[in-house]
Amino acid sequence: MVSRTKGFYARDYSLWLGWNNMRYIIEAAVLHGRILNRTTIIPTYVYARACEFDVSVCAAYATMVNRGDATGSNEWRQLPIEQQMAWRIPVSLMFNLTHLRERHAVITVSDYLRLHNISVDVETTNGQWDTDLYHRGVDIFSDSPVEPSLYAIKNEWYDAGNVVRVDQLPHSMRERGGWNITHEQVGSAITEETPLSLALHDAMTSGTSVLDWETTLRVVGDDNEVESSSGGGIARILAENGWEVLYTYGGACGSGATKDVTVPIRQAVPRSLLRGLYEDFGFIEQDVLLLNGEVHLFRKPGALRFTTIESRERYTQTVLYDFRLTxxxxxxxxxxxxxxxxxxxxxxxxxxxxxxxxxxxxxxxxxxxxxxxxxxxxxxxxxxxxxxxxxxxxxxxxxxxxxxxxxxxxxxxxxxxxxxxxxxxxxxxxxxxxxxxxxxxxxxxxxxxxxxxxxxxxxxxxxxxxxxxxxxxxxxxxxxxxxxxxxxxxxxxxxxxxxxxxxxxxxxxxx
The missing domain is CATH 3.40.50.11350 (Rossmann fold)
Incomplete structure (x- = not known):
């Protein structure tokens, strides 16, 4: 499975969060691994937060730890000591990992460590990737050192400022060579200043980088030049004016906290703000590509948006059908x-x-x-x-x-x-x-x-x-x-x- 991919995709996982938060973080990691043609590495275990009986009963079956000590968080320090406890359990108890592997290249941290003849005992208890111990391997045949190479994506590179992270740049940008914009140039690239582009910018809410579809349709419809143009559809009109259509999810009841994938929506974005995950990091040759820090807060499912309907629907299938309960x-x-x-x-x-x-x-x-x-x-x-x-x-x-x-x-x-x-x-x-x-x-x-x-x-x-x-x-x-x-x-x-x-x-x- 690993040999069919370019290498490994690793994350810093926030193991102090509850399972449903961890689930959609792992879902996003699997998406990123597929986009980059890398084997996604997920935590070997997660922490169950409570026992239905006396804590000693669950401790007889699963390793009991102090949540704060294990994850480095002080969130539970003020609680009674028994409420500070958690139980380390295999991630495979929480979803059908075998079924997921039939469709995606996914291994656990302990799998990765064994592949490089590194003791599984060094797996961090807080879910953070150890850039030292995880890269001190030994060849099982020659006993010579094997040190998997590492490229770390800084957290601020992911979607700094008003950058809009997408899976892959749209075709119109690939034709223009839009992927050649450097990290330092993001946000400074000038969108075509047509009357429609300026009107769309004016309609954007302060502090946001995308425009909702209802407002987009209203602005485009109010533009006399657009009304007189023939054919091509709104996507073509937007593209001609320096904007692109994005595909993502609205969230049940409009809430982003649910991270559900049942409400498909469209948005519009200035082309200059787009950054493609594939274009930015698909060229990396190192064995392990690591995304530093956490990127799940205040982001859409998958921690990015999509530039085609097909890509969004493929992710919807991953969440609904590939991540099965046991x-x-x-x-x-x-x-x-x-x-x-x-x-x-x-x-x-x-x-x-x-x-x-x-x-x-x-x-x-x-x-x-x-x-x-x-x-x-x-x-x-x-x-x-x-x-x-x-x-x-x-x-x-x-x-x-x-x-x-x-x-x-x-x-x-x-x-x-x-x-x-x-x-x-x-x-x-x-x-x-x-x-x-x-x-x-x-x-x-x-x-x-x-x-x-x-x-x-x-x-x-x-x-x-x-x-x-x-x-x-x-x-x-x-x-x-x-x-x-x-x-x-x-x-x-x-x-x-x-x-x-x-x-x-x-x-x-x-x-």
Missing amino acids: DNVVELADQLFNRMVEKAGGRMWMAAHMRRGDFARLNWVMEQSFEAHLARVKSHLRDGRDILHSVHRGPLLAYKVPFGQADRSPLLLEPPAVHDKFYIATDERDPTNLAYLRDQGAILITDLLTIDDRRNFGWPLMLTDVLSLVEQATLARAAYFYAHAHSSVAGGVVNLRASYGADPRTALLDT
């Missing part, structure tokens, strides 16, 4: 789906994600009061019941994703009744609040799981991060789903729903 997660979620149908009297059932935990501690929750939060959830589920009655009558819709086909199960089950039970996924652990949920008609994961489920699944189910995967897969099968738009957990559920063929009207991410 078989045991899918199988257990299927059983939980059927049990919820039984609890709902054989009808469709609805679900919501109530994120509390660190969100409550950081004042990021929808409602600070637990009772008010649940009341908000139930209000939207009532609206969801009305939507399901409408959906049940057809016709069904599907997300605008590759291979998207509507799931027909809404036609096979009756819509929910007024007093039906509903499913709640939550990280709330206060016994009083959990009892309140059940009194209000909620079903929790622990109400559905059996001893046989735990035995068949195995010890990882004791870890909340793994249990959360099962909950996400279960939420994806709900007839209606409601959650907070600023949660990457919700974004993962929406991606799963799109891959399963859920009707987009049956999910609401609320701000």
Whole structure:
């Protein structure tokens, strides 16, 4: 697998983040590796943040560490000592790595170290690439030193200032030799100062480098010269005036925090601001190409935009179909789906994600009061019941994703009744609040799981991060789903729903 690629693509991974953040960071890394024809290196392990039982129980199966000590973060220092603990688990527990490797060149850090006869014990605990120890290899046949060469992409090179990072420069720029612009020249290159170009610049919001498509259409349509031009389409018109069309994602409910790939959008950008990942770094010959630092914050899925629809759709396929949950997660979620149908009297059932935990501690929750939060959830589920009655009558819709086909199960089950039970996924652990949920008609994961489920699944189910995967897969099968738009957990559920063929009207991410 490695020999079919140019070399390795490595990242500094922020292992102190939760799994859903790590998931879309890894998704972006795999995209970059494919663009650059390099084998992507991902962390060997991640950290599960909590144990469903006493910490010593999980520590009997997975290595327990202090999160702050392992990752170099002080975020958890003020918490009770047992809440500072985490469990180091193989990344292959979190998604189907075997399936991913059938479509992408991907190895773990420990794989890379073994390939170079370096002890796997030197893998850093915070996910940062060690530019010293990771490059002190030994040839297994001759015992002579082997030092993989390294080229590091400085973090500020990635999309410094108002640069717009794309997968590859558009054809119009390749014809003009636009890739010859140096890092120092980015932003100083002058776009053709036509009347339309100046009008588009004037329409841009201060502090942004791209123009939304609705505004682009309005400005182009208001230009008399453009109105009198013949044929060619808006992409040609933009190109003639020094601008290019980009393809990316709008995010569920317009939120970038979800990192979902279910809302395809277009944007316009001045040609002078574009920087192609392929043009900038595809020529590097060193064995390891390393991206320093983190690039996931305030960026689109994939940490870049695309210059063709085909490239964006290929990434959508990667996220929805190549990154699969493990078989045991899918199988257990299927059983939980059927049990919820039984609890709902054989009808469709609805679900919501109530994120509390660190969100409550950081004042990021929808409602600070637990009772008010649940009341908000139930209000939207009532609206969801009305939507399901409408959906049940057809016709069904599907997300605008590759291979998207509507799931027909809404036609096979009756819509929910007024007093039906509903499913709640939550990280709330206060016994009083959990009892309140059940009194209000909620079903929790622990109400559905059996001893046989735990035995068949195995010890990882004791870890909340793994249990959360099962909950996400279960939420994806709900007839209606409601959650907070600023949660990457919700974004993962929406991606799963799109891959399963859920009707987009049956999910609401609320701000």
